[in-house]
Amino acid sequence: MSANYWSKPEAIPVTLLAISALNDEQSRLLLAELRWGSADKQVCPSCAVVDRHHNIRTRKQWRCKHCYHTFSVTSGTPFADHKISCRKLLLSIFAFIINQKGLGALALRRIIGGQYRTSFSMLHKIREALVASQSGEKLSGIVEIDGGHFSGKLRKGRVIKKSTPADKNTVPTKYAVQHRTKVSASAFPHHPNRRIVIVLRELSQTKSGHSLPLTGKQLGSGASRTIVAVCASENSADIEALIKRYVEPGTLIRTDEWPAYGNLKLMGYDHETVNHSKEFSTDTGVNQNQAESFFSRMRRATIGIYHRITPRYMLDYTVEMAWREDMRRKNTEQQLQAMVKTIFRAGVSKDWVNYCRGNKRPFELLFQASPS
Ligand SMILES: [Zn+2]
Numbered sequence: 001m002s003a004n005y006w007s008k009p010e011a012i013p014v015t016l017l018a019i020s021a022l023n024d025e026q027s028r029l030l031l032a033e034l035r036w037g038s039a040d041k042q043v044c045p046s047c048a049v050v051d052r053h054h055n056i057r058t059r060k061q062w063r064c065k066h067c068y069h070t071f072s073v074t075s076g077t078p079f080a081d082h083k084i085s086c087r088k089l090l091l092s093i094f095a096f097i098i099n100q101k102g103l104g105a106l107a108l109r110r111i112i113g114g115q116y117r118t119s120f121s122m123l124h125k126i127r128e129a130l131v132a133s134q135s136g137e138k139l140s141g142i143v144e145i146d147g148g149h150f151s152g153k154l155r156k157g158r159v160i161k162k163s164t165p166a167d168k169n170t171v172p173t174k175y176a177v178q179h180r181t182k183v184s185a186s187a188f189p190h191h192p193n194r195r196i197v198i199v200l201r202e203l204s205q206t207k208s209g210h211s212l213p214l215t216g217k218q219l220g221s222g223a224s225r226t227i228v229a230v231c232a233s234e235n236s237a238d239i240e241a242l243i244k245r246y247v248e249p250g251t252l253i254r255t256d257e258w259p260a261y262g263n264l265k266l267m268g269y270d271h272e273t274v275n276h277s278k279e280f281s282t283d284t285g286v287n288q289n290q291a292e293s294f295f296s297r298m299r300r301a302t303i304g305i306y307h308r309i310t311p312r313y314m315l316d317y318t319v320e321m322a323w324r325e326d327m328r329r330k331n332t333e334q335q336l337q338a339m340v341k342t343i344f345r346a347g348v349s350k351d352w353v354n355y356c357r358g359n360k361r362p363f364e365l366l367f368q369a370s371p372s
Contacts (some may be wrong), residue, residue: 019094028060028086034340044069044074060086077124078349079293081349083236088112092122093343094226097335100324102317113164118216121355126339127316129346130323131365137281139202139225146233146291147257151309152193152301152319195311196234197298197318198367200246201290222329223290226322230315236260239368240267254286297321315365 009026012034013019022030033039042053042062046069053062061072074080079089095111096103105120112119204224227246231238239260244267247253252270255261264271270307272286281287298321302309309317327335 012333012336014336016094016098019312020089022090024085024087025060027090028073031090031340034337035073035077035344037341040054042071045071052230074344077344078129078345078346078352079122079343080348080353082119084112084114084122088114089122092119092164093339094336095364096123096126097334099305099337100328102301102320102324104305118354121352124313124316124355125349125352126343127313127320128349128352129343131316131319132346133342134227134319134322135225136246138246138248139200139227140251142203142252142254144201144203144223144288144291145198145239145243145245145253145261146288146295147196147198147231147239147258148295148298149194150197150298151195151311151314152191176255195314195366196231197295197314198229198231198234198239198242199291199294199322200242201225201294203290222293224326226294226326228294228318228322230318230365231367234258234260234261235368238367242367243267254288256288294321294325297325311366312361312364330347 009018009022009030010103013022016020029039036043036050038050040052041050043050044053044062044067046065047064047067049064049066051065053064056070059070061070063070073086074082074089082089092108092112095108099107103123105116105123107185108123109116109118128177197264203227204221208351226290229242231242236259239241240263247269249268250270252272253261253264254272254274255264256276257273261271261273274280274282274288275285276288281289288299301321306317327338349361353359
């Protein structure tokens with residue numbers, strides 16, 4: 001046993017190699033520092049006093065000097081009463097961060113071991129915390145809004161189409177005949193699992209005012225804040241309620257020419273559109289590239305990592321992608337600090353505590369203009 005067995009690592013490790021080299025006690029102390037922002041002071045979850053509370057090393061807990069409440073590093077967090085070690089917990093959070101396109105539960109299981117459902121519920125506790133931490137602060141400046149269709153693709157039918165004499169006369173049957181009945185594109189929106197993800201992205205240069213067209217450094221600085229919602233369809237009632245809720249009046253909003261965005265000027269917003277059937281960006285620089293950039297990330301994840309996202313948890317995955325998109329310019333250390341703070345601030349999990357014993361979220365988190 002080395003002399004610094006109980007000591008916390010001096011710098012925050014930012015590689016998987018360094019994180020996995022920490023022992024359980026070091027991981028616990030690192031989580032404590034990331035949670036409370038101090039290496040030797042803790043915040044009592046009962047009376048909120050910041051102090052060097054009594055360290056009960058054998059129980060891996062602290063006892064408050066003021067109210068004698070006993071607490072651990074995960075008390076009052078989504079990982080309260082956890083059975084897995086702090087080492088695995090830290091490793092899971094770190095693996096979630098460094099896999100930029102998302103981390104599947106099976107992939108996490110290969111890192112920390114255990115059962116699939118342990119990894120699955122752990123990852124969802126992280127996502128649930130991200131959903132709870134979505135800022136309600138309104139977007140302003142220039143905001144791009146767009147909707148994307150996700151999940152619920154119809155399967156091709158099982159019935160094999162019969163070849164007709166006409167097919168035989170033209171080209172060989174095996175090329176000419178559709179082997180399964182083809183589902184038309186118009187059928188897709190009607191799949192029961194299909195949902196519309198609406199993204200609202202504030203461009204980063206807009207805080208210091210804007211002038212059009214954008215030039216030089218303003219271009220390419222991307223978006224700074226992202227708000228997402230899942231709707232049943234891209235209808236005007238939901239979209240107008242969403243914009244009222246999350247966008248400051250007077251903001252310049254850029255959308256495509258979908259009719260649901262038609263009333264924005266009447267609602268007191270500046271509104272610019274780009275016709276996507278003609279061009280991706282107008283001559284004056286009106287485009288939706290930041291919204292498209294988000295959907296691009298979302299598609300990479302839904303096709304490559306999360307192969308099936310059900311409506312019940314779609315908002316969680318969407319918010320995960322929004323977090324990744326907003327944190328893309330931060331380094332690993334900043335991402336780890338932000339992530340641990342966000343997760344531990346979220347409080348005890350509602351939908352994922354006792355998931356393995358049958359506790360499940362009973363409904364999906366749809367945004368609705370008037371909740372029914
Ligand atoms: Zn206390």
